[in-house]
Amino acid sequence: MIDTQAMPRYAAITLGSNSFNMLVAHTVGGKPTVVAKYKRKVRLAQGIGDDGVLSDEAFERGIDCLTMFAQMLDKEAVDRQHVAVIATATLRNISNAQAFKDAALPILQQPIEVISGMREAELIYQGMAATTAGSGRRLVIDIGGASTEFIVGDGNKVLFKQSLPIGCVTFNSQFFNEFPFQVLDFEAANTQVKTTLGEYADELRRLGWHGVVGASGSVQAVTELLNHRGQNTSITAEVLQHLQLEILSQDDASMLGIDGIHPERAPTFAAGVAILQALFSLLNIDKLNLSGGALREGVLQILADRVQHN
Structure with a gap:
């Protein structure tokens, strides 16, 4: 019998523009097996000022979350040399990123690696491929808080990757900052997605795909809602149109009148639906x-290989 207690544990920490996540795993049969998950909606991107500086409040929310993660690393008996800390769009963009990294280092005892959008896309695809059943050419869309990654791959081969400044937190601030929401808000978001996607839309359509998977909180929010309602969890244009009508009929900005919406996901739900609607239309x-997985699962696989070869 395998002694799972004796297996070295490792942790992938991802600092997104909306959520901070930590997966703790050990290796079984050559693959990472997750033993614990931790997550907090930090919404870093909400705290970016016009001057490009992350506000003190958002800075503290992030550091508080990392302090909790550090406590959980100790609880889960993870050696700090087996921890990877990856940051994405917000830490790529803010001018006080170094101050945040400096504050985090003594807490996590591992440096934060701020990765490029292209590297993020690669890791998202690896995480998807390792965790999601299916074959053939697939389009992967990961709508984050401040960026969206688009990847087309076949098996383990990536054919296209791009990271663009489309995000549910940033779009929330831009287009859904005044209640009640209106059709014009959705149209403005759609126009922004179309402008940002630009010629990449043609390139993506030319490549084509057999299936589309979404690796993001926005997609998860809709999937959870459909599951709660006992409906097919495949997202379609018709599903998104119904959700838009529900959003527009709300009498409270909380969106909690929508059956099946998770309270944590409610603040950026309208923006996520708007982005998805635009992408469905632009990419047919x-x-x-x-x-089944995305960025953090991709990081976890790298850690598994590193721990195995140590």
Whole structure:
């Protein structure tokens, strides 16, 4: 019998623009097996000022979360040399990123690696491929808080990757900052997605795909809602149109009148639906399903290989 207690544990920490996540795992049969998950909606991107500086409040929210993660690393008996800390769009963009990294270092005892959008796309695809059943060419869309990654791959081969400044937190601030929401808000978001995606839309359509998977909180929010309602969890244009009508009929900005919406996901729900609607239209998507994993699972696989070869 394998003694799972004796297996070295490792942790992938991802600092997104919306959420901070930590997965703790050990290796079974050559693959990472997750033993604990921790997550907090930090919404870093909400704290970026016009001057590009992360506000003190958002800075502290981030550091408080990392302090909790550090406590959980100790609880889960993870050696700090087996921890990877990866940051994405917000820490790529803010001018006080170094101050945040300096504050985090003594807490986590591992440096934060701020990765490029292209590297993020690669890791998202690796995480999807390792955790999601299916074959053939796939389009992967990961809508984050401040950026969206687009990847087309076949098996383990990446054919296209791009990271663009489209995010549910930033779009929330831009287009859904005044209640009640209006059709014009959705149209403005759609126009922004179309402008940002630009010629990449043609390139993506030319490549084509057999299936589309979404690896993001926005996709998860819709999937959870459909699951709660006992409906098919494949997202379609019709599903998104119904959700838009529900959003527009709300009499409270909390969105909690929508059956099946998770309170944590409610603040950026409208922006996520708007982005998805735009992408369905621009890329002629028939349906989209939730990925089994994304960025943090990709990081976890790298850690598993590193621990195994130590």
